[in-house]
Amino acid sequence: MTTNVEVYQAKDYKSELKPIWCPGCGDFGVVQAIYRALASVGRPPHEIAFVSGIGCSSRIPGYTTAYGFNSVHGRALPIAQGIKLANPDLLVLVAGGDGDGFSIGGGHVAHAIRRNLDMTYIIMDNQIYGLTKGQLSPTSPRGLTTASSSYGSMEDSVNPLLYVLGYGARFVAQGTPADMAGLAGVIEEGIRFPGFAFINVQSPCVTYGQADQQLKTQKSKMVTLQSLGHDSASRIKAMELAQEYGHTLYTGVFYRDPNPGPTLDDFVRERHTALSQRALPRASVLDVFQPH
Numbered sequence: 001m002t003t004n005v006e007v008y009q010a011k012d013y014k015s016e017l018k019p020i021w022c023p024g025c026g027d028f029g030v031v032q033a034i035y036r037a038l039a040s041v042g043r044p045p046h047e048i049a050f051v052s053g054i055g056c057s058s059r060i061p062g063y064t065t066a067y068g069f070n071s072v073h074g075r076a077l078p079i080a081q082g083i084k085l086a087n088p089d090l091l092v093l094v095a096g097g098d099g100d101g102f103s104i105g106g107g108h109v110a111h112a113i114r115r116n117l118d119m120t121y122i123i124m125d126n127q128i129y130g131l132t133k134g135q136l137s138p139t140s141p142r143g144l145t146t147a148s149s150s151y152g153s154m155e156d157s158v159n160p161l162l163y164v165l166g167y168g169a170r171f172v173a174q175g176t177p178a179d180m181a182g183l184a185g186v187i188e189e190g191i192r193f194p195g196f197a198f199i200n201v202q203s204p205c206v207t208y209g210q211a212d213q214q215l216k217t218q219k220s221k222m223v224t225l226q227s228l229g230h231d232s233a234s235r236i237k238a239m240e241l242a243q244e245y246g247h248t249l250y251t252g253v254f255y256r257d258p259n260p261g262p263t264l265d266d267f268v269r270e271r272h273t274a275l276s277q278r279a280l281p282r283a284s285v286l287d288v289f290q291p292h
């Protein structure tokens with residue numbers, strides 16, 4: 001008996017659009033890592049929904065062959081959750097910048113974590129607003145001089161790793177395009193994780209970012225969590241290491257819940273089956289929550 005299982009390669013996820021990022025932007029490497037991770041997972045492009053907000057990094061869905069939605073600044077997560085609820089069989093990816101995710105959209109991150117739908121959220125953390133030409137972002141370090149802070153930022157930065165760990169995220173990892181194999185690996189692990197997965201990518205903005213945040217420097221500074229023998233089943237140990245955000249560039253999986261349990265989409269999938277609908281029409285999406 002022959003089985004007809006299609007095998008996908010990284011190039012199958014690359015769209016015909018040519019990226020318009022600045023030469024040397026870290027986001028070029030991130031999209032390559034996403035192609036590789038998707039090829040390893042092997043889902044066909046038409047079964048993938050890729051949602052973003054607004055920013056340089058939010059252009060990323062358009063450079064893939066997945067169904068893409070370059071949505072509204074800070075609102076990628078609510079849209080992605082709606083898509084997943086309507087059709088839980090889709091592989092859902094969400095991407096954007098640190099401004100999109102932790103400034104205007106910061107409130108959504110906590111609730112997406114609590115809701116725990118099976119999706120992967122990739123932040124391209126360049127510590128700056130790239131698209132709008134270099135204003136302070138929530139992850140900019142104190143003292144940073146930018147277009148909007150000529151005397152240096154007077155605020156402490158958000159620590160995205162501690163933020164998501166504190167809200168109970170079940171999968172938390174960090175990567176850099178300076179280590180393409182490592183980044184593709186954590187994205188693949190995030191996609192395979194059954195639940196909400198968060199991946200912080202240190203993706204340098206070569207035009208407005210900090211001078212020491214370039215790929216070459218990152219390569220020499222990064223420390224893999226694996227080399228430390230880190231136990232990724234411990235949230236407390238993950239939080240200890242995450243405190244080094246902004247000082248040490250740790251890469252790899254900080255935390256993976258050893259008992260992830262059922263997701264909200266498991267419940268929704270069960271209800272879809274009970275309602276004999278694989279993907280509910282928009283008008284009936286809320287029917288899955290009816291008491292039965």
Ligand SMILES: Cc1ncc(C[n+]2csc(CCOP(=O)(O)OP(=O)(O)O)c2C)c(N)n1
Nearest residue numbers: 054055056057073097098099100129130131
């Ligand atoms: C509601 C709304 N507010 C503000 C903007 C302007 N704006 C567009 S992108 C952006 C920030 C971009 O920074 P980030 O999200 O970190 O992404 P990057 O461009 O650095 O990848 C802002 C403030 C907008 N488009 N919509």
Ligand code: SF4
Nearest residue numbers: 022025056130205206
């Ligand atoms: S402005 Fe920065 S983040 Fe935007 S494309 Fe250029 S290098 Fe990349």
